[in-house]
Amino acid sequence: MLHITADSRYVLFLNGEQVGRGPVRSWPKEQFYDSYDIGGQLRPGARNTIAVLVLHFGVSNFYYLRGRGGLIAEVEAGGRTLAATDAGWRTARLGGQQSNSPRMACQQAFAEVVDARELAEGWAEPAFDDGEWPSAQAIGSAGMAPWTSLIPRDIPFLTEEKLYPASIQSLSRVKAPKYAAALDLRNQMVPESVNHANPVSYCGYVATVLALETSGFVTLGFPSGVRGSGVWVDGVLQSEWTGVQPERYYRLNLAAGEHLVLVDITGSDHGGSSHFAIDSDAAFTLRSPAGDNGVPLATIGTFDQSEYIDHRPGRRMQTDHPDYRALPEAAPTAAALEAFGSWVKPFDPSLYTEENVFGSNVWRTLAERRAVPRSVLNAILPVPEPGVLPVFEDGDCELVIDLGAERSGYVGFELEAPAGTIIDAYGVEYMREGYTQHTYGLDNTFRYICREGRQSYVSPVRRGFRYLFLTVRGNSAPVKLHEIYIRQSTYPVAEQGSFRCSDALLNATWEISRHTTRLCMEDTFVDCPSYEQVFWVGDSRNEALVNYYVFGETEIVERCLNLVPGSADETPLYLDQVPSAWSSVIPNWTFFWILACREYAAHTGNETFAARIWPAVKHTLTHYLAHIDDSGLLNMAGWNLLDWAPIDQPNEGIVTHQNLFLVKALRDSRALAAAAGAAEEADAFAARADLLAETINAVLWDEEKRAYIDCIHADERRSDVYSMQTQVVAYLCGVAQGEREAVIEGYLSSPPPAFVQIGSPFMSFFYYEALEKAGRQTLMLDDIRRNYGQMLRYDATTCWEMYPNFAENRSNPDMLTRSHCHAWSAAPGYFLGSSILGVKRGADGWRTVDISPQPCDLTWAEGVVPLPQGGHIAVSWEFVSAGKLKLRIEAPEDIVVNVSLPEGIEGEVTQVSYVR
Structure with missing residues (x-):
């Protein structure tokens, strides 16, 4: 061993x-x-x-x-x-490994060169x-x-499946800007920030001296955007630029000689690479105003800095330092900059690289589409002949390769090339009709510089994407590409669950929900395989439920739940992503973790787990209750998040949905404590839940609007925002009772237009839970068809993070969502099985099962739900005539099956038992 x-x-x-x-x-x-x-x-x-x-x-x-x-x-x-x-x-x-390669993102480590x-x-x-x-x-x-x-x-090893692309979408002759660099500004300006992942702010500039041999036009490019007041050249602020946000390009007509370029970099920085590029037909050089250490840039400052921890109020960074304000106009030349010499610092070479694959792909100074020769397709086919890529006398050869679906894993290739040939790889998730959704905020790239002859390479860095830009640069002879592939790597799952019905759109939605969930199962659940690869605690509650129905895995769920209390050294409220160096708390995410602990113990019947996790649940609930203020409500600073939509959820004050989920967490803790053999320990929590629910109804209900307000701000101002999110949670958590429950149940089917509407598939999960509780499954199917049908319309193979319904969700009309693969969005994988097929756990550990089909407008459905102890429940139903349903159930003989049919429907029920 x-x-x-x-x-x-x-x-x-x-x-x-x-x-x-x-x-x-x-x-x-x-x-x-x-x-x-x-x-x-x-x-x-x-x-x-x-x-x-x-x-x-x-x-x-x-x-x-x-x-x-x-x-x-x-x-x-x-x-x-x-x-x-x-x-x-x-x-x-x-x-050959360059340790100054670009930082991928604040969430991740480094791309490789x-x-x-x-x-x-x-x-x-x-x-x-x-x-x-x-x-x-x-x-x-x-x-x-x-x-x-x-x-x-504590879990099995992950898979590595060698998968080949589906097609080559395009071949183009391209050019990159003459100069392109990736900068790690965060660690340059705040060196101690390597030890944590909290956002920092700093105040200062990047400077370089641009020398032109002849006069001419020069374009300063910022493929990932600019911050602060912008760009100054020779003491003049540049106000005219082009580019779709966040990109900015400044085209200037400059005289021969030296020009001082200042870029204001003041602002918040969570980590990642900043990209700076220059292009001109005139010959130019760059030099640092801080001396020659091999890097042609310098930084000025920082004039002030601050660290932002856990969304708590703290000292704000000051941007009124007189030297910071005066410098751009007072120093129009490198010589004048000497007066500010104490602020000027050389750029650390380990934080700077001109191997800027991202910048060179986002800003292509030439992109000329060519037909794809038949011989090039050999690169993605299982044939002995390689794909021979053309050589352009002036420009580089770019292939856009479609994997056919979103993938996550390790890119590999085998090729023959002259020494020094550059192979650039850049993965994106979405392209359509000439639009490419660049991964701003994620340097999803690598660069491989070839030795002579035939060679192969597998990147050791995990990446998620669907489309791969593969660009060959600087080759003196054709490159023979023998193969290009991805080693897809996910948690090892068998496709034990299934769902099919008479609606092909629902079937396709279930499939993309399953594929999404699989790609987001690594050594933990992760929110997405591309941008983050992070275990977000709250997301995983819903992801676990989907997994139970589509894959039936339990070890990964228990591992995720066990990791959370490890953050107690940082805060007793537990972090919202673990293990992490970002000191961030989303209270709802901790509450969802408590719900997930209860649901896992109930799903598996694992009382040993319940006993082990209960002290950690008790610990955090005790500390959350310490934040109940004199009004009797939870009032705290934190990232008070539920949905991306513009609901009123300030990071300080009393947030209604947070109080509501605390009620449910307190109540669910009683069942978890009972499974742990410590029911009496949770009695006080249940009592606090009832008291909190009474206070919510007394303080946060608006009788005139007949709805719960979103929040009370820290200055005691009552919110004038009413959202469907808050009403759904009040209904789902059982706080709305009697007439108020009936009012909100009406909102589920007819949301008031003035209310903020649901903005993400994550929030839809709770909406579907509420519809299920209300017996309004037809509305659920309508919502799935509308929102997930929109994803399928745009060739989605995985579920989107957002709905493109609000300006907050996108920065331009073509950007339909940020992440195109987000497991918090895979709700149909759970609800089509639990609610429409009608298979639900009865007693803990699935000792009993409730079968209650909800046909809605469907004529038939069939599927399989895997069981945690092995085996499965298989159900099929179809209408054999008007009002008569034929139902077949296959279940282990040691499980008690309870069947109920919708009102007004007769049933012919066949039950088949098997031994497990």
């Missing part, structure tokens, strides 16, 4: 063959390790080589807390250690001579800080 873990990630090879990759995300104090049975792969009587590629992020993000780079591994058999990491191991920096000419070929093979490699440094034994506890991996 080989046991291994690393900070931050590893790829493991045995005798040159990849064995696996890991570890799963961890809190450093509880570092997970992986175990591989390698006995069958060892070569008896021969030299065997263990080789590990270790990737250390070096910065904290939303799924990693910064530690020291390190590897620990052991090979053992029969209790005897055969090998273990120590000073006898050899180590070397990966040749690799020069294969410097790679040690066959370094993982037994025959490789590592004699010149230095010995590794042993830094300590297992249990040293910060990895104080090593824990065995």
Whole structure:
């Protein structure tokens, strides 16, 4: 057995063959390790080589807390250690890997730039001579800080399926700007920010001296946008620019000679790369006004900075420093800038790169579409002949490759190319009719610089996308592309659940819901495979329910639930994404975690889990109740989020939907405590829930409007916003009773036009729960057809994060949503099975099951719901005549099946039992 873990990630090879990759995300104090049975792969009587590629992020993000780079591994058999990491191991920096490659996003680590000419070929093979490699440094034994506890991996290994593209969408001759750079401004301006992932703000400028040999037009490009007051050239603020937001392009007619360019970078920065580019027909050079360290830029400032933690009010960054205000006009030249010399700093070379794939793809100074030669298609076909890419005398060759569906995993290729040929890869999720939705805020790219001849490469960085821009630059001869593919990597699931009915649109919606859920199942549930890859706690409650019906997996759910209390060292209110270095709390996300804990214990009948998690639930509820103010309502600062729509949910004050979900969390905690054998401990919570519900009805109901207000602001101003979100939650959580419940039930079918409407599929999940409770399944189907039908209309293979109903949801008319693959949006995967097929858990652990079909306007439906202890419930129903339903149920013989049919419908019921 080989046991291994690393900070931050590893790829493991045995005798040159990849064995696996890991570890799963961890809190450093509880570092997970992986175990591989390698006995069958060892070569008896021969030299065997263990080789590990270790990737250390070096910065904290939303799924990693910064530690020291390190590897620990052991090979053992029969209790005897055969090998273990120590000073006898050899180590070397990966040749050709450029550690100043662009930061992908605040949520993630780094894209990669690799020069294969410097790679040690066959370094993982037994025959490789590592004699010149230095010995590794042993830094300590297992249990040293910060990895104080090593824990065995708690879920199966992820899949790696080699999938080929579906088509080549286009071939173009393209050009990139003459100069393009990616900058890590956050860590340049606030170096200590590598240790956390909180937003920071800073006040200052980036400066460069642009020297033109002759006069001419120059375009300054900002493919990811600009901040602050904008761009100053020779002391003049530039007010005219072009570009669809966030892009900005300033076209200037400049004289020969030197020009000082100042870019105001003042503002908030959560992390990621900023992109700066220049293009001109005139020859130009750049130099830094801070001296020559190889980087032609300098920064000025920071004149002030601040850190923004957990959406709490704090000291605001000051932007009235006299030097900051005066500098642009007072320093129109590099010489004049010397008066501000104490503020001017060289740009750290490790935070700067001119290998800017994102900027060169977003800003193409030429894009000339060409027909795709038949021979090029060989690159995506299983044939021995390669795809031969054309060479353009003036320009680069760009392929746009369609995988056919959204994918998540590791890009790989094999090709023949001249040495020095550049291969740029850039993944996006959505294209249509000439529009490309660029991944602003995500540098979803890599650059591979070829050595001579035939070679292959697999990126070690996970990416999510559907369309891949593959651009060949600087090749002196045609590149032969033998294959391009993705190793799709997800949690290992079998397609145990199913749903089909008489409506093809609903069937397609169920399928994209399943595919979305799968792509968002990694070592935890993640919100999306492209932009973030982050385990958001609240999202996972709904994702777990969908998973129960489409895949039936339980280990990943329990792992997610167990990770959350690890954030108690940061806050007893628990973080909204874990494990994370962003100190952010969304109270609703903690409440959803409590609901998910109860639902998991009920779904599985796992009382051991309930007993283990109950103290953590009790702990956080106790601390949330400490934020009940004198009015009797939850009143706290935090990220008080529920939906992207423009509801009134300030980050300070009394937010109604938050109070409502606290009521439900307190009530659900009683059932969880009962399963844990500690029912009496939750009695006080149940009593507090009833008191809180009474106060909500007394304070937050508006009798004139016949609705609950959205909030009471910190200044005690009552909100004048009324939203469907708040009414739905009041109904769903059982706080609206009697006449008020009836009023809101009417709103479910006829939402008042003046109310803010639902803006995301995430909120639709709660809306569908409310419709199910009200017995209004027909409205649910109408809503699914309308909103998910819109996604399918635009060729969606996965569910969108948002509905394109509000200006807040998009920055231009073509951008229908931010993320095109978001598991919080996969509600139909759950409700079509639970509500329309009609399969619901009765007693905990599915000891009983309730079958209650809701045909609505359908003529037939069939499907399978997997069970947590193994086996399944299979149901099919169809109308054999008007008002008569034929129903067949297949279930384990140890489960009690309760059947109920809609009022006015007769049934012919057949039940088949089997042994499990």
